[in-house]
Amino acid sequence: MIKTLSDAIKARGYDTLTPVQEAVTQPELGEADLLVSAQTGSGKTVGFGLAIAPTLLGDMERFPKASKPLALIIAPTRELALQVKRELEWLYGKAGATIASCVGGMDMRDERRTLERGAHIVVGTPGRLRDHIGRRSLNMNALRAVVLDEADEMLDLGFREDLEMILGEAPEDRRTLMFSATVPRSIATLAQHYQKDAVRVTTKAEASQHSDIEYRAMNVSARDGENAIINVLRFYESPTAIVFCNTRAMVNRLTTRFSNRGFSVVALSGELSQNERTHALQAMRDGRARVCIATDVAARGIDLPNLELVIHAELPSSHETLLHRSGRTGRAGRKGVSALIVPAKSRRKAERILKSAKVTAEWSDAPSADAVIARDEERLMNDPTWQQDISEKEQAGAQKLAELYSAEQIAAAYLRLYNSRQSAPEELSASGSDGAPQKRAAFGASVWFSLAGGRKDNAEARRILPMICKAGGITKEDVGAIRVQQNETFIEIRKSSVDAFVKAMGPDLNVEAGATLIQLDKAPKITASPRPNSGGRHRDNKPRGGGKEKPQSRSHTRSDKDYWDHNSGQEPSKKRPKGGSKSAPFAKKRPEDDLLGDGAVKRLKKKSESRAAKGKSKAAIAKGKRKKARTKAERSK
Missing domain, CATH: 3.40.50.300 (P-loop containing nucleotide triphosphate hydrolases)
Incomplete structure (x- = not known):
């Protein structure tokens, strides 16, 4: 040489x-x-x-x-x-x-x-x-x-x-x-x-290709694909991960969802300019982003540092594509994991692709929320920080904390800080589920809170849920219901979790800048969502003679923008409204109001302009009719 x-x-x-x-x-x-x-x-x-x-x-x-x-x-x-x-x-x-x-x-x-x-x-x-x-x-x-x-x-x-x-x-x-x-x-x-x-x-030999890559095929229910990806990312906590999609639309969808969930994400697809692609890859290389969501063509040949996890959000079209995708990890002697997200209806296709690629995958369910939490605890207990020497400055700070608080309070505060930096794992339904909502146990005793901002501000239940969970240090299992009204939103929290929830939020109960909760003494009076017709999706389930609200069937639920219920098992919609941002969970109309949905200002402006144009058009038609009538009258004379 x-x-x-x-x-x-x-x-x-x-x-x-x-x-x-x-x-x-x-x-x-x-x-x-x-x-x-x-x-x-x-x-x-x-x-x-x-x-x-x-x-x-x-x-x-x-x-x-x-x-x-x-x-x-x-x-x-x-x-x-x-x-x-x-x-x-x-x-x-x-x-x-x-x-x-x-x-x-x-x-x-x-x-x-x-x-x-x-x-x-x-x-x-x-x-x-x-x-x-x-x-x-x-x-x-x-x-x-x-x-x-x-x-x-x-x-x-x-x-x-x-x-x-x-x-x-x-x-x-x-x-x-x-x-x-x-x-x-x-x-x-x-x-x-x-x-x-x-x-x-x-x-x-072909049989030993990709020997440094562990292939995992994960069974999921049809509706849990995206939630399963979140749990896989959280379970492995790879320094760098790449999620492969088959279309640009799916790349945009997952980028929005995962960004909203607190992951540092970049997208890589054919619709990006060269500068945007370069900046995205540089963000991955210097650690500013941890997850890259990409299409096959856009990610061909890229080499990202410390890439230990490849997730196939959608199954590849062929075994060659599977090998090319998976080859992003397990490079130069390093180990890696290639995880296929497999809905029940796609199992045969996955088996066929794996067989053609001559690789053996371990089949299992996607990591559950409990499995992710257990892995978090394991990582916490094995963190090398525990073994590091304490500096003089740290010793002084630790001594001051010990004088003010008990060891249990300090440990609990540390756990809250540790967990606040992580995206909460998702509860997954049984992998054999056909996607029908699963009945959950009765919610039990609860306390209601009011949040400023409602339907007129484009507040949406599907966006409020993760925000509340993150700010209050709870999971969606602790949220009984979310009801978006015209001017405010009501949120039901499990009574046993209220003290910790209030403590995490602070004395002012601030969810985020400009959004504050008010604890209510009793259950609020819920007004049903407006309904365009008698049998539509916004149907009011209250009996005409008053009384308690009837249980809602899956086919007659309120709009998921206005409604989320623990007992019904209904999940907030994953669809992004037209005109929505690809990153921010809430668009801001004004500094004091952070509950507007993405693109709200544009939609309101467009609606206003549409109404104005419609008004002008009606006025013009009326004016034309009057002019025509006058002309006809003059001719008849």
């Missing part, structure tokens, strides 16, 4: 090469074309960097001044191309290599100026590289090596024509290295046309 590259690898902390790196750097393969079957996360980027080094440097340890490119690396996505560039920069840093990138979404003029100044290695995406070749800003006459990274993905994404054009423009005496997770017939055909006597390199 060339000394400058060997020094770079040691400085990076690598003691040994991975199997794929060992395989492609064998002396007998020094000038051969290679067709390498290697999974993502196997260290193949460093592998092909080492493989082409003798071809680029020969007997030298450092590159001469950059001029025309000596190597071209082609990757399917912008993120993967930029990631490859970063890897090669540290690998070839001591060798003095200049590495340029040419990817879609970046300023083409800046790329052209970089190429004009000279580069030893160019990394890019097929479409942008083809553009540069067509404009003659990328000179390929001096190329000694071409590398196709994730070749199967590039063909799946429809880049065959671009690849054929690029390979056709490259010198015939170049080396061509293709790296692919799978080698279908399309890849074999491409290799046959553009490689010379390619050597096939396979580093592992």
